[in-house]
Structure formats: structure tokens, C-alpha cells
Amino acid sequence: xxxxxxxxxxxxxxxxxxxxxxxxxxxxxxxxxxxxxxxxxxxxxxxxxxxxxxxxxxxxxxxxxxxxxxxxxxxxxxxxxxxxxxxxxxxxxxxxxxxxxxxxxxxxxxxxxxxxxxxxxxxxxxxxxxxxxxxxxxxxxxxxxxxxxxxxxxxxxxxxxxxxxxxxxxxxxxxxxxxxxxxxxxxxxxxxxxxxxxxxxxxxxxxxxxxxxxxxxxxxxxxxxxxxxxxxxxxxxxxxxxxxxxxxxxxxxxxxxxxxxxxxxxxxxxxxxxxxxxxxxxxxxxxxxxxxxxxxxxxxxxxxxxxxxxxxxxxxxxxxxxxxxxxxxxxxxxxxxxxxxxxxxxxxxxxxxxxxxxxxxxxxxxxxxxxxxxxxxxxxxxxxxxxxxxxxxxxxxxxxxxxxxxxxxxxxxxxxxxxxxxxxxxxxxxxxxxxxxxxxxxxxxxxxxxxxxxxxxxxxxxxxxxxxxxxxxxxxxxxxxxxxxxxxxxxxxxxxxxxxxxxxxxxxxxxxxxxxxxxxxxxxxxxxxxxxxxxxxxxxxxxxxxxxxxxxxxxxxxxxxxxxxxxxxxxxxxxxxxxxxxxxxxxxxxxxxxxxxxxxxxxxxxxxxxxxxxxxxxxxxxxxxxxxxxxxxxxxxxxxxxxxxxxxxxxxxxxxxxxxxxxxxxxxxxxxxxxxxxxxxxxxxxxxxxxxxxxxx
Ligand SMILES: Cc1ncc(C[n+]2csc(CCOP(=O)(O)OP(=O)(O)O)c2C)c(N)n1
Ligand SMILES: [Mg+2]
Numbered sequence: 001x002x003x004x005x006x007x008x009x010x011x012x013x014x015x016x017x018x019x020x021x022x023x024x025x026x027x028x029x030x031x032x033x034x035x036x037x038x039x040x041x042x043x044x045x046x047x048x049x050x051x052x053x054x055x056x057x058x059x060x061x062x063x064x065x066x067x068x069x070x071x072x073x074x075x076x077x078x079x080x081x082x083x084x085x086x087x088x089x090x091x092x093x094x095x096x097x098x099x100x101x102x103x104x105x106x107x108x109x110x111x112x113x114x115x116x117x118x119x120x121x122x123x124x125x126x127x128x129x130x131x132x133x134x135x136x137x138x139x140x141x142x143x144x145x146x147x148x149x150x151x152x153x154x155x156x157x158x159x160x161x162x163x164x165x166x167x168x169x170x171x172x173x174x175x176x177x178x179x180x181x182x183x184x185x186x187x188x189x190x191x192x193x194x195x196x197x198x199x200x201x202x203x204x205x206x207x208x209x210x211x212x213x214x215x216x217x218x219x220x221x222x223x224x225x226x227x228x229x230x231x232x233x234x235x236x237x238x239x240x241x242x243x244x245x246x247x248x249x250x251x252x253x254x255x256x257x258x259x260x261x262x263x264x265x266x267x268x269x270x271x272x273x274x275x276x277x278x279x280x281x282x283x284x285x286x287x288x289x290x291x292x293x294x295x296x297x298x299x300x301x302x303x304x305x306x307x308x309x310x311x312x313x314x315x316x317x318x319x320x321x322x323x324x325x326x327x328x329x330x331x332x333x334x335x336x337x338x339x340x341x342x343x344x345x346x347x348x349x350x351x352x353x354x355x356x357x358x359x360x361x362x363x364x365x366x367x368x369x370x371x372x373x374x375x376x377x378x379x380x381x382x383x384x385x386x387x388x389x390x391x392x393x394x395x396x397x398x399x400x401x402x403x404x405x406x407x408x409x410x411x412x413x414x415x416x417x418x419x420x421x422x423x424x425x426x427x428x429x430x431x432x433x434x435x436x437x438x439x440x441x442x443x444x445x446x447x448x449x450x451x452x453x454x455x456x457x458x459x460x461x462x463x464x465x466x467x468x469x470x471x472x473x474x475x476x477x478x479x480x481x482x483x484x485x486x487x488x489x490x491x492x493x494x495x496x497x498x499x500x501x502x503x504x505x506x507x508x509x510x511x512x513x514x515x516x517x518x519x520x521x522x523x524x525x526x527x528x529x530x531x532x533x534x535x536x537x538x539x540x541x542x543x544x545x546x547x548x549x550x551x552x553x554x555x556x557x558x559x560x561x562x563x564x565x566x567x568x569x570x571x572x573x574x575x576x577x578x579x580x581x582x583x584x585x586x587x588x589x590x591x592x593x594x595x596x597x598x599x600x601x602x603x604x605x606x607x608x609x610x611x612x613x614x615x616x617x618x619x620x621x622x623x624x625x626x627x628x629x630x631x632x633x634x635x636x637x638x639x640x641x642x643x644x645x646x647x648x649x650x651x652x653x654x655x656x657x658x659x660x661x662x663x664x665x666x667x668x669x670x671x672x673x674x675x676x677x678x679x680x681x682x683x684x685x686x687x688x689x690x691x692x693x694x695x696x697x
Contacts, residue, residue: 032322037254040075041067042310043110043323045283048102049306050316051123051130053297058124058132061280061293062100062187065251066216069276072257073183073214074107075326077265081333082112085140088362089340091180092143092159092458096152097187097216098133099295105130108141110319110327115140117317136457136485144457145485148477150193151450153213156184157199158454158463160211160271161434165409166460168435170358175347177340177358181265184213188221192230197241198447200271204242207431209268212261217251218280224291234275244272251276283310357406361460364488366541367404374401374538381530382567385559390552390592391494393533395420401537402426405462409455411439412466412492413448413475419466419494420552445471449478449491456487462541464490468500469509469551472516482547483521489547490540496526497647498682499555499593504672514652516549517620525619526551526646528595529559532618535570539622553593555675560599560616573622574634578602578614585611586641586693589656591618594645600686605693612693613639617656641696645689647679662692 035043044067052058063070073093080090095104102123109115115129122128129139133147143159146152160182167178190196203211215234219226235245244267249260257276264272281293284306298306307313314320348355367373377400381393388396402408402423409429412421422438429436441448445467452463472479472493482489493516498508516524523543525536533552540548560577562570569575574589578599586605590598595616602612615634617623623631635642635656642661644653650665657663666682673681 034326035320035323037068037071040323040326041071042283042312043319044070044103044106045310046307046312046314047106047109047120047317047319049284049298049303051102051105051120053300053303054121054316055124056297058102058297059099059295060102060298061220061287062097062216063103063106064284064293065218065278065280065282066100066103066185066276067282068252068254069214069257069278070103070107070185072254073261074111074329076258077181077261078183078329079180079336080141080329081337082108082141082330083334084337085113087337087340088459089178089180092156092182094143094146094152094156094159094182094184095134096146096156096184096190097149098146098152100185100187100216101130101132101134103185104134104142105139107327108139110324112328112330112333113141117319121317144453145481148481149187149189150191150195151453151478151481153184153186153190153196154199154447154450154478155454155457156182156211156213157203157208157447158451159458160203160208161206161429161451162455162458162461163210164206164208165429165435166361168433170354172347172351172354175343175350177344177347181210181212182208184211185216186213187216188218188226188230191215191234192221195446195450198444199451200238200243201241202441202444202447202451203271204238205431206429206434207242207269208271211271212264213271213273215273215275216278217275218278220280220289220291220294222291222294234273238273242270244270246272246274249274249276251278252282285309361407364407364460364462370404373404374534377401378531378534378538378567379564381534382562384530386530387556387558388530389554389556390527390529390533391418391420391554393527393530394492394537394550394552395423396530397534397537398423401541405541407460407462408464409437409439409461410464410466411441411448411452413441413445413471414443415467416440418554419468419492421464421466421492439465441465445474446478449475449482449489452489453478453482453485453487456482456489457485462488462490464492466492466494468495468507469493469512470495470507472509472512472549476515479516479522479547479549480519483519486521486546488544491547491549492552493549494552495554496551497553497593498666498670498678499553499647499675501675501678502672505669508670509648510666510669511649513551513646514649517652521546523548523619523621524551525549525622526592527618528590528592528616529557531560531562531567532570532616536618539571539619551592555593557593558596560595570616570618571622572626572630573619573624574615574617574626576613576634577616580606580611580613583611584613584636584639586643586696587613587615587635587639588643588645588689588693589615589617589635589653590645591616592646594647594684597684597686597689598645601689601693604686604690610693641693643689643692643696645684647682647684660696662696664689664692
């Protein structure tokens with residue numbers, strides 16, 4: 001091997017080799033000097049390029065470019081405990097440009113998380129803990145799943161809001177029990193995505209002073225130099241949103257980076273964006289600065305050239321002990337946590353009430369008499385027999401359940417009243433009152449749902465948020481990410497069909513319910529009256545391992561008669577609402593606003609001597625999860641005369657209608673007009689349903 005100075009002399013490009021700097025120079029008495037800051041960053045570069053090379057796929061450029069600021073953030077600032085990645089008061093770190101996952105994996109490994117060198121060698125392999133993009137719940141230390149650009153940043157806004165709100169609520173003089181930063185690393189792509197504007201606009205308004213974003217300002221995205229498609233002035237953009245911006249930081253100068261992060265932390269009034277000027281794939285002599293390093297391995301020859309250029313003399317996946325020693329955060333992490341535990345113990349002694357409430361909040365648990373409370377309410381809804389829009393019924397549920405769930409935080413994307421979000425006793429979140437429980441998100445559906453995901457991920461909150469079902473397209477990716485991460489979020493989607501009438505086809509969802517029902521891990525309810533709505537809310541709150549969409553009407557719906565057994569059966573997702581003795585000849589299945597048509601049609605037919613059953617199926621996924629016997633008892637296989645009614649696309653319903661059945665739905669866009677007229681216009685009448693059933697005989 002050539003000596004380091006020889007290597008430095010023969011490098012044609014900007015050399016990456018330097019001498020130990022004073023910050024990490026070996027303390028007296030240690031045998032091996034600690035590596036220089038640059039060498040520490042080079043460990044990340046080496047691991048990243050080698051892992052991508054070995055996997056023969058991945059993104060080496062971003063982690064190599066971000067290695068210096070990643071190293072400084074991790075070693076100088078991040079308060080975390082590798083041996084307890086779930087320690088409550090840890091700083092949250094999000095890699096919003098998730099394609100740079102090897103940065104995160106390298107740092108987690110080097111600082112002592114339970115992520116071995118073998119895990120890194122298995123980057124992107126089936127079953128490994130180092131998937132292509134960071135996945136929440138799979139890899140210790142990964143705070144959120146990222147990959148869809150921009151959303152990690154919005155998650156970070158939610159986490160920082162949660163921190164500020166809980167701190168406001170629970171901290172006391174000398175007792176900063178909630179006191180941590182949210183750091184987001186992001187790239188050009190994240191800032192090009194509209195959701196970044198939506199979320200950052202709110203972060204500025206809310207004064208999230210402990211949100212610190214490090215922008216990998218490398219001027220490159222997949223298609224090349226970004227100046228052709230991304231040229232706005234980041235300083236002006238973020239300042240106009242109320243942020244502190246620290247521009248033009250040399251993202252490869254550890255001192256400059258250290259100073260910038262310190263400056264960000266020193267200013268508590270607003271979030272900070274630090275623009276780190278970097279070179280993508282820094283260290284690669286022929287691919288550094290080029291989009292060629294974005295999403296493909298450097299290639300064996302270039303990896304070798306990079307090794308030489310940066311003076312990394314170790315074999316792939318070999319990290320010298322002194323590097324590990326320099327990164328190891330286990331001792332300081334354990335000390336931080338122990339210190340916090342002591343602080344919390346003293347807090348509990350001095351403020352037992354708030355301490356108990358704090359712990360309840362973190363558990364997001366249930367009120368003591370939850371079952372009784374909920375069933376009393378459900379039963380009361382049945383007895384009151386009120387004809388209400390289900391969006392109004394939802395508000396009733398919130399009025400009842402809300403006061404018992406301090407962790408519930410609601411909001412809407414500028415449709416607060418129309419989606420039935422506010423309930424008596426809720427307080428708006430704003431700069432002065434971050435600990436409110438009603439968030440005015442403005443017309444920003446995507447950020448709303450991504451921020452909700454961040455609130456849920458942080459802990460201490462069960463978020464819900466409302467918009468029109470039609471606009472679920474705008475936030476669909478966040479709903480998907482919520483499902484992928486199995487978060488406890490409730491998405492309220494109202495104005496659920498052609499029942500919105502006069503607003504016309506732009507506002508009339510046709511394919512949306514079906515589209516949501518096919519998202520894995522997502523539970524979807526579309527309810528027909530106040531009682532079903534009360535049950536749906538109960539189910540949503542009780543669903544600890546995944547999000548729920550509650551789909552409600554704008555228009556009033558008639559209340560349905562039920563026995564107590566039928567009320568109980570609603571929770572099974574599908575149940576017999578109207579029966580005709582033991583032996584039905586035909587079954588009508590309906591959801592939401594169409595249940596009333598099914599009931600009216602079945603009554604007519606039964607009066608004529610037919611035996612027609614009505615099954616209300618507010619939640620297909622919940623019904624599907626029931627045991628086979630129950631499903632058979634509701635939908636006997638022998639009864640093949642089946643009609644399904646739902647004012648939406650028909651195709652998915654054939655699994656229940658069966659080959660001999662008929663689905664009455666809508667396979668085209670809607671029209672503008674008064675709702676009752678449109679329902680008739682498209683054939684949603686009891687007469688047509690009855691005639692369709694008779695047509696099967
Ligand atoms: C929502 C979304 N759209 C597109 C992509 C595909 N994609 C992955 S990385 C990337 C470019 C990102 O550019 P930048 O953040 O600057 O990354 P760099 O090339 O600097 O690593 C794109 C478009 C994605 N991951 N997410
Ligand atoms: Mg870039």
C-alpha cells in the first residue's frame with residue numbers, strides 16, 4: 001500500500017485525505033489516536049459504496065455526499081441511545097431522501113445499534129434489516145419509512161409538533177422532561193415535492209424551533225443538474241415561510257457544519273434549514289458530482305479508484321477499531337437516558353398527577369371504563385333513532401369519545417366544519433398554543449396526513465384528520481405510508497358519493513372507496529347511520545396496528561332498526577340487518593347511504609312473499625377477517641341470488657355478488673345536480689333494486 005502522503009500526491013482530484021483535526025485528536029493516554037473527522041466520514045463513504053457495489057444496486061452518491069454532515073450531526077449533536085432506540089426523549093432523526101439509506105445504516109452500525117456488519121453486507125437482500133429504503137419497525141433506529149420524497153420531511157414536522165406540544169403541556173420549571181430535537185436530512189427531490197412546501201409552511205407558522213433540516217444541496221437529481229427544473233431561491237422560499245435559513249454551508253467542512261447546527265439550535269423561535277453545499281459521491285474521482293452516481297453502483301474499478309482517492313486502505317466492510325471507538329454512542333447514550341430517568345423520577349415525585357398523565361399519554365391507552373362507555377353510547381345512538389348525516393354522527397362520536405382520549409388530536413384541510421372535526425372542548429393549535437387538539441392544516445391534504453403520521457410515530461398522539469373523500473387522492477400516498485407503517489391514524493373522508501350533488505363530478509367520488517379498500521393494512525368503514533358510525537369510531541380507536549378510513553356522507557340518512565344482537569354484530573364488519581326467516585332466497589348487500597335502498601327493496605319484496613335478506617357491510621376488510629362460519633352465516637354460499645348496491649365502481653363487489661349476482665353501482669363520472677335527482681338519474685332507487693332482485697328469479 002502506498003503511504004498516505006504518496007496517495008495524496010498522486011490524486012488528480014480534490015483529495016479526501018487529511019490530518020487528524022483537533023476536535024477528535026487522541027486524548028492523552030489512549031493507544032491509537034482517533035481518526036480524523038474526514039476519516040470518520042470516509043468510513044461512511046466506504047461502507048456505502050461497498051454495500052451498493054455488493055448488492056449490485058442502490059444509491060451510493062447521496063450517502064457519500066452527505067457523509068461529512070451526517071458524521072458531524074451524529075457525533076457532535078444527536079442525543080440518542082443505541083442500546084434503547086425507543087428511549088422517549090431521544091432526538092428524532094429522519095432521512096427524508098430515503099434512497100440514501102446507506103448513510104443511515106452506516107451511522108446506526110458505527111454508533112452501536114443492533115445492526116451488524118453482516119446486516120450491512122446484506123444490504124437490499126431478501127429478509128435483511130437493511131432494505132433499499134429505511135423501513136420503520138424493521139431496523140432499530142429508523143424513525144419512519146422513507147422513499148417517497150418529501151414525506152419524511154412532513155413526518156418530521158409532525159414529530160417536532162408533537163415534541164413542542166408535549167413540552168408545553170408537561171414541562172415544568174427545572175423539569176424539561178420533553179426536550180429533544182427533530183433532525184431531518186433531505187435532498188433536492190424532497191424540496192421539489194409540493195408536500196415539502198405544505199409541511200414547511202405549517203412548521204414555520206407553528207414556530208417549531210427544534211426542527212432542524214439539513215439540505216443536501218448537491219445540485220443533482222436523477223435527470224442531471226437540477227438547475228433546469230429546480231431553481232428557486234431556497235433562502236427566500238423558506239424565509240417567507242418563517243424559517244431561519246443558513247445558506248451556503250460547506251457540507252464537507254466539519255467545522256462549518258458544526259457551527260451551522262449549533263446556530264440552528266441556538267435559535268428557538270423557528271425551524272431552521274441548513275443548506276449544505278455538497279458534491280454527490282464525494283470522493284469518487286470520476287463519478288463525484290455526476291448524476292451517474294445517484295442510483296447505480298460505482299462499479300468495481302471506480303470503487304477501487306475511490307478507495308485510493310480517499311485513502312481508505314481497508315477491505316470492504318472492514319472498519320478499524322478506532323473508527324468504531326470514535327462513533328460509539330452507547331456509553332453516552334446510556335448516560336443521557338439514565339440522566340433523563342432520574343429527571344423523570346424527580347418530576348414524578350414533585351408532580352405526580354402530570355407524571356401519571358404523561359405516561360398515560362405516551363401509552364395512548366384507553367379510559368378505564370372504555371368498553372362500557374363506548375357500548376352505552378352505541379346503544380344510546382340506536383335508541384335515539386335519529387336521522388343524521390354520518391358526518392354529523394361522527395361528530396357526535398367525537399363529542400362522546402373525545403374527552404376521554406387526551407391523546408386525540410384532530411384537524412382538517414380547510415374543511416373543519418364540513419367534515420365534522422371540531423368537538424366541544426377542543427382547542428386550536430397555534431404558535432402560542434402548540435398543545436391544542438384541533439389543527440387547522442389549511443388546504444394541504446397531503447401534508448395533513450403526513451404530519452399525522454409523524455404525530456403518531458412520535459408517540460403521545462392518536463391523530464385524526466378530515467377532508468372530502470374526493471381529495472383522498474391528494475393524500476393517498478400518506479395514507480399508504482401510514483398503512484405500510486401500521487400507524488394508529490384515523491382518516492375521516494366525508495362527502496362520500498354522488499350525494500354531494502351540486503358540486504358536480506369534480507367532487508363526486510366514484511372509484512375512491514374501492515381504491516382505499518385495496519390498500520393493504522388499511523381498514524375502511526362506510527357507515528349507514530348513527531349507530532354504525534359510533535361502532536366504526538370505536539373500531540378505529542381500538543385499532544392499534546394500522547390506520548382506519550372512516551367514510552361518511554354529507555346528506556342525512558335514515559336510522560335503521562336493530563336488535564341488541566344486531567348492534568353487537570356491526571363490529572364484525574358485515575351483518576344481517578333485515579332478515580326473512582332462516583332460509584333466504586336472495587341477499588342484498590349494501591353499504592352507507594345505499595343501505596336504506598336495500599332495506600326498502602327487501603321490505604317490498606318480502607311483503608310480496610319473497611324471502612330477501614339485507615346485509616349491511618360497513619367494513620369489507622373487517623368482515624373478511626371474520627371466521628368462515630360467521631361469514632357463511634351472513635352470506636350462505638347456497639344463496640347465489642345476490643345484489644350489491646353501492647354508489648361507486650362495481651368491479652370489486654363481484655367477489656360478493658358472485659357469478660350470478662348483480663352489482664348496482666357507477667362506472668362513470670358523476671354529474672352536477674341536486675343529490676336526490678342524481679341518485680334517481682343513476683338508478684339508485686328501491687324500485688330498481690327490487691326489480692334487479694326479481695330479475696334473478
Ligand atoms: C415521490 C417520489 N418521486 C420520485 C421518486 C424517485 N426518485 C428517487 S431519488 C430521486 C431524485 C432525488 O434527487 P435528490 O433528492 O437531489 O437526490 P440525489 O440525486 O441528490 O441523491 C427521484 C426522483 C421518489 N423516490 N419519490
Ligand atoms: Mg440532489
